[in-house]
Amino acid sequence: MSTKTPSKLEKILSAGHMAVTSECGPPRGSDSEDITKKAEMIKNHVDAINITDNQTSVTRLCSLASCIHLKKMGVEPTLQMVTRDRNRIALQSDILGAASFDIYNILCLSGDHQNFGDCPQGQNVFDIDSIQLIQTVRQMRDEGKFLGGDDINRPPQMFVGAAANPFADPFEIRVPRLAKKIAAGVEFIQTQCIYNLEKFELWMKQACDRGLHEKVYILAGVTPFKSAGMAKYMKNRVPGMDVPDDVVKRMSGVPKENQAEEGINICVETIQRLKEVEGVKGFHIMAIEWEDKVPEIVERTGLYPRPDIS
């Protein structure tokens, strides 16, 4: 596939390399070092770093400003953008703001409901949804036009991504939903954290059967467990998360002091297995407040060094 943007992530995928991305959550304050320190730990081991947009609806330093901090340190950011908090005016405005700093990747999301966060009494916006945000960015980039139809001077050049959750219900529309995002114009996908490998492989197979793997780059999402407690929490408390019993059992089966290591082992084994799955074009490693472990995971899975493409 030829590239359409200056995105390094797009170039790496287009050249046929397995991509590696990771993510950093911005701080609950204004100290930029909280972001740059995390990025420093992983920047040599990943191709791009996602910055989450007020994830779980907890108010944080904004994704766009955090992406600019990454950009300033020479790291390629992926701007996560949710449609929960901003209407179409603000979304387009922030896309242009990001484009003015030459941010080349965007991940279009609807966002967790505000009910989960620190402002459950707030309004939500949802003027548009994630699929319509994909269409919006593609229109702004490819046609150089605002939603209102006016021309954009220096349109954004963004490689357009979205999330996919193979584990949410109903399962039968999870591949059609992927097809819908592709039809809207998505170019790369980062999936929900994968623990149920069989289910993921089934989803992937169904996607391949429809030829969708040739229309979009799919990066498999992984998150290492720090503890058995975290595995149980993810299983029982996080909506749309599928953690099979045997994974929880495996985490619980080792002494507490070795659980973190076991979590990394599971993550490494997951990547090694999924590397062989048709249609998987890379990995999105979400090591939640555990960024220092990303290099180890990347190295142990043979994904290091990263291709030197700029």
Place this chain on the structure above:
Amino acid sequence: MIVAEKKPVEEIIDYVKDFKKLLIAGCNECVTVCEAGGKKEVGILASALRMYFLNEGKKVEIDEVTLERQCDHEYLEEIRDRIDKYDAVLSLACGVGVQFMAEKYFSTPVFPGVNTCFLGAAEERGVWSERCQACGQCILGETAGICPISRCAKRLLNGPCGGSTKGKCEINKDLDCAWQLIIDRLKELNRLDDYEKIMPIKDWSTERAGGPRKVVREDVRL
């Protein structure tokens, strides 16, 4: 119908405690059906207030009336001849009725006795749930007769989100995922292929976003 809930009596007392002559006005329409502001609730509230004022040693006159509708001039006119007798009106109609009462009787204080909640239906006795947000541009024809605007917590036109679990919404395990319902019904209607049609960005100008709305029908005007 418009579904409403009774306001806590403490809140109502706070509104009316300094008045001497009160009219409690119920409405025979939606709020009667949802048992929040009909004749029965007018009677119950009147008794509670009489009890309160008696305990406080205050002499307050409380009258009761239940109008056919409070959102129609015709029925509101029925109390014109006696409205001046009252220091205040406590309206148990929905927010529409309360406002129409206030517009009509400009110099009489009017207070709401219910919280107007949503446009909904009675699922079973004592259970009402939302079905419509009056967006002004109905899309039920595209969504198998189930409204994602009123029934999806994120009003997603292209759902479901990644939080849909076992048919339930991520924000509440007792809440059906609207998109699960839509998909189930599309299947039932042999229209599941329609799921892949992308619903375009919505024009919200016919909704609250476009400012207060008005319908003018020349064909039915007098």
